[in-house]
Amino acid sequence: MSNTDFALAVEDLTVSFDGFKAIDTLTLYIDRNELRVIIGPNGAGKTTLLDLICGKTRASAGSIKFKNEELTVLDEHTRVRRGIGRKFQTPSIYENLSVFQNLEVSYPAGRSVFGALAFKCTDEVKARVQGVATEIGLAQSLDMEAGLLSHGQKQWLEIGMLLMQEPELLMLDEPIAGMSARERELTADLLKRICKNRSVIVIEHDMEFVKQIAHKVTVMHQGKILAEGSMEAVQSNPKVIDVYLGH
Numbered sequence: 001m002s003n004t005d006f007a008l009a010v011e012d013l014t015v016s017f018d019g020f021k022a023i024d025t026l027t028l029y030i031d032r033n034e035l036r037v038i039i040g041p042n043g044a045g046k047t048t049l050l051d052l053i054c055g056k057t058r059a060s061a062g063s064i065k066f067k068n069e070e071l072t073v074l075d076e077h078t079r080v081r082r083g084i085g086r087k088f089q090t091p092s093i094y095e096n097l098s099v100f101q102n103l104e105v106s107y108p109a110g111r112s113v114f115g116a117l118a119f120k121c122t123d124e125v126k127a128r129v130q131g132v133a134t135e136i137g138l139a140q141s142l143d144m145e146a147g148l149l150s151h152g153q154k155q156w157l158e159i160g161m162l163l164m165q166e167p168e169l170l171m172l173d174e175p176i177a178g179m180s181a182r183e184r185e186l187t188a189d190l191l192k193r194i195c196k197n198r199s200v201i202v203i204e205h206d207m208e209f210v211k212q213i214a215h216k217v218t219v220m221h222q223g224k225i226l227a228e229g230s231m232e233a234v235q236s237n238p239k240v241i242d243v244y245l246g247h
Contacts, residue, residue, distance in 0.1 A: 006065075007032045007169060007199040008053070013062035015052060022048045024223040025062070030169070035195040037202045037210045039234075040220035041243060046203045049220070050171045053201075054086040055079045066169060085167030087175065093157050095147035099138050102146050103129040106161035128164060135193060136160040137186060152183030156190065163194065170194065171201045176209055188212045207235075219243075 008030040015023045023045045030036050038046050051057035053064055055076035064071040071079055094102050107125050133139040136156040141149065146157060155175055162170060175191070176184045184206075191200060191213050204210050210217060210231060217234045219227040227237045234240055 005032075006030060007034070007067060008201075009063070009065040009068075010049075010053070011063045011065075013049075013052060013059055013064060015048065015057060015060045021223050023052065023059075026220075026223065026225060028218060028225065030199050030201065031215075032199060033195055033197065035191060035200045035202065035213055035215045036218060037204055037214040037216075038218045038220060039204065039207075039210060040226070043222075044220040045223040046220055047173055048223075050086060050173060050201070050203065053079075053169075053171065054084055056086075080165070083166070083168035084171070085162035085165060085169070086171045086173075087158055087162060088173055093146045093154055093161065095145070097146055098142065099133065099144055099146055099149070099157060100129055100142040102157055103132055103160055103164055106164035108165055132160045132163045135163065136190060150183070152179045152187070155179070155183075156187070159190065159194070167198060169199045169201070173203045174205065175202060176204065176206060184209060207231075 006029045008028070010026060010028040013023055013026045014021060026049070038049070040046055048057060052059050053071070055071065055074065059072050062072075066079075066082060066084060069082065071082075074082070094105070097105070104125060107128060129142070130139065133142055136159055138153060138156060138160065141153070146154065149157060159172070159175070176187050179187065188209060191202065194200060202213065214231055216229065217231050218225055219234055219237075219240050221243050226243060227234050227240050
């Protein structure tokens, strides 16, 4: 398989903070329509890796290619326009706007709040909002003020705000933290649905959840990849057991 076939090709990626290599010559390939879960102890460099892919942090060395285009030379906004969506650990939704309005302002033509005010809500936008709301399980709550949603629903709304932009790569950092058991189940279903036509990278600690959703698991340790494969293979890998039992 040539590198051009991958949605994302990260090669020899390194980032140093004051001489400490947070990411150390890391190489990672993500297929189109793949749901990859990245696990590893705290400080392994998982969030830093997402920061590098989305452009929040600049690489010291190495290459990040998305659909065969080099990203390391592009700024964060340009990467978003290229189709990369990133959800951070704390949800950033507009609490005092309705669910509908949160999704509407996320439509690419209305990127900024000022742009959104001037921008007409066309049938196309309404249809997209409806479609995304259905996908995230909030179709019945469109008129509700976002601040009144449950914790899990707020997380889904934020995923929906990213989906409005039709990203081809979606990155989620611990999406089920603080969710109820039922919300976790629904989130697993949601993630399985949204990777049908895009690649998804999830950082997660909950192994039961990882088992349910992952096509493939990457284990990071000290800024490098320790192991990669199915959940079963990774769980029985002596190097992985050693790192995890040491924590």
